[in-house]
Amino acid sequence: MRTPAGTECALYYEDFARGRNVQECRAAREAGSAAWRPEDCAACPVPAVLAANGSPWLAVTIRIPNKRFRTRRRVTATFACSLHGVPLADPNIGCPRCNAEADDLLRAAFE
Numbered sequence: 001m002r003t004p005a006g007t008e009c010a011l012y013y014e015d016f017a018r019g020r021n022v023q024e025c026r027a028a029r030e031a032g033s034a035a036w037r038p039e040d041c042a043a044c045p046v047p048a049v050l051a052a053n054g055s056p057w058l059a060v061t062i063r064i065p066n067k068r069f070r071t072r073r074r075v076t077a078t079f080a081c082s083l084h085g086v087p088l089a090d091p092n093i094g095c096p097r098c099n100a101e102a103d104d105l106l107r108a109a110f111e
């Protein structure tokens, strides 16, 4: 779905049909994060990663700074492979173990 910031994001959901007014972010939030607001999408790194990484095992956790003072509110995200239970150093490349298995499958297909 298209976020309020205009990017495509599988974790954003909205429903304005027939008088409904639903906007939500379905990414898991780190404990202690502030509540999500539609304007948080503007600085969120998740849509770009979802566009680059099509893994069905990609687990996304966002963190929204919960600051008392008027500091810059910027969403950060951590990514993990839920199949292998490992955090992803580079979510754009994805899980090294999934990638290695995909390479093995490809190699086997050509043998």
Ligand SMILES: [Zn+2]
Pocket (backbone or CB within 6 Å): 057, 081, 082, 083, 084, 085, 095, 096, 097, 098, 099
């Ligand atoms: Zn994996």
